[in-house]
Amino acid sequence: MTLQELKYIVAVAEEKHFGHAAERCFVSQPSLSAAIRNLEDELGVKLFERGKTGVLLTDAGERVVEQARRVLAEAGRVKTIAKSGRNPLAGVLRLGVIPTIAPYLLPDLVQALRSAAPQMPLDIEENLTANLEALLRAGSIDAAILALPFDAPSIETLTLYDEEFQVVVPAKHPWAKRKSIAIGELDPVSLLLLPVGHCFRNQILDACGEFASAPAPGRQGNSLETLRSMVASGLGMTVLPVTALTPRHAQSLVKAVPFDEPRPIRRVAIAWRSGFPRLAALRAVADAARGLKLPIKAAVG
Amino acid sequence: MTLQELKYIVAVAEEKHFGHAAERCFVSQPSLSAAIRNLEDELGVKLFERGKTGVLLTDAGERVVEQARRVLAEAGRVKTIAKSGRNPLAGVLRLGVIPTIAPYLLPDLVQALRSAAPQMPLDIEENLTANLEALLRAGSIDAAILALPFDAPSIETLTLYDEEFQVVVPAKHPWAKRKSIAIGELDPVSLLLLPVGHCFRNQILDACGEFASAPAPGRQGNSLETLRSMVASGLGMTVLPVTALTPRHAQSLVKAVPFDEPRPIRRVAIAWRSGFPRLAALRAVADAARGLKLPIKAAVG
């Protein structure tokens, strides 16, 4: 049974004439006759009564043609659905973002994408890098925005931007008036960090060279905002990425001070499975992120 | 787009593995790959993301496959419907019957068919021969039971039985005691007939040789039962087929008397469009009619 054959029987049922039906299907009359004969043989039922007084539908033919119409209608919807899915900038994009980026990038990014790709809503999954990798491999998300280095097999990445780190101290801390601070000056005892698992934590530790001992549990905050609050409360100092230090997040109780040159940075990228077919969607995300008015150094290419 | 291709993408979507899907579809893996590539090209959408970590459905693929399942389900129902229509003894048989046969044949015929072809209900159309022919040609009925001769192009007939005619007179009429009556003795003045259009009327007139003048309108009855009543009322005499003269219809006020040999008869047949595909159904009707316990001489073959 073929969709073609079903089209043919519907045409014959409507035209009640093999020749006219063949014309309508853009085939010769013998081709159509043969196809219908095939179908009748396969189904084991005569669908048409070929008489001198035109073509009549048998009782079975009536019902089969009716069902054939239904099949063809459903088949037509396949094409419609495919067409609607043809635009890579249409349809939900499931995007993972690490927690130290999401709250600072997404508000602006979502808004920028709303005009750049209005038919592409974002489905955001905020999670740690390791979890995002698993979700990405499993196909549960389409792409992830995270910090490099991120090496995983069958995963490709594109750098979005670099952002520097700054020391955040209480407003009344002696360092608050400093122009810059050397990495070596940081004291592990007073440094507040995110819990293990956050890549941002590791990046700071890497930048500073490993400290002798891990910070005590009490010296951890579960989010950058928690860390900022802890600093404001005088519990110590921390290091934050500058996207977390825009005027929007400024508060009088803390002060951010740059590092000495060369200032430590993190490189933010978008990652996807190699072979992911909607590269244009990722391109749109990347372009949107790079064009944001944030204290970042956008990558090119 | 092919039903085959749709089967393939559903298989791949379920197996998430081209090789296994191919095996399930009883084709080689390259064949399946090529078919899917074809479909993707035709639809203009990548349906699957071929990755090292197995095969993933794209967003569009998800929706297309879902729709493909629907198409295949509907296509499957075509076969089911065809199968249910494969038995020629199943499904309504639309049967036309002339008014001078219907009331005497159908009660027994319907009952006989109920056991011979229990899945074949009859849809009865009672009408004059000329109208039945039109309905038959138009395909509004499948077959007709009527009296021969019935010559029409593209129509075939099969004789069911012969039945003789008898003279019906009031019980107190002098002829009521006769053993038989010669055709020539009939008097057009006292003969009650059906209206013009009934073949039975013509058959009587033919058997008697044309009378000089047509009977007056008052000497007509619209059905054989009306004619019988008119005879009982003493309005005259008539001629009826013997199937209308079984004990079931006997009444003491009239008496039926045979004709002299050779007795006039009518030949009852079933007619259908040449090419009508459910000949077995007609055969069942014919066999049922011939086997009835009626005062008929059943035809053979």
Add this chain to the structure above:
DNA sequence: TGGTGGCGATAGCCATAACCTATCGGACGC
């Protein structure tokens, strides 16, 4: 009654496409 025209079926040929086997190429894992 023989001719004519309409219609679906048949015959015979051809091109395409569908399928097969064999092989490739990339990627992962030991």
Add this chain to the structure above:
DNA sequence: GCGTCCGATAGGTTATGGCTATCGCCACCA
């Protein structure tokens, strides 16, 4: 590195679907 797995590619063969030409049947008509 080397083997293995998996989908893609290459090349050849078959079968399917399509075409033209023609047939056979029947109704209609002169």
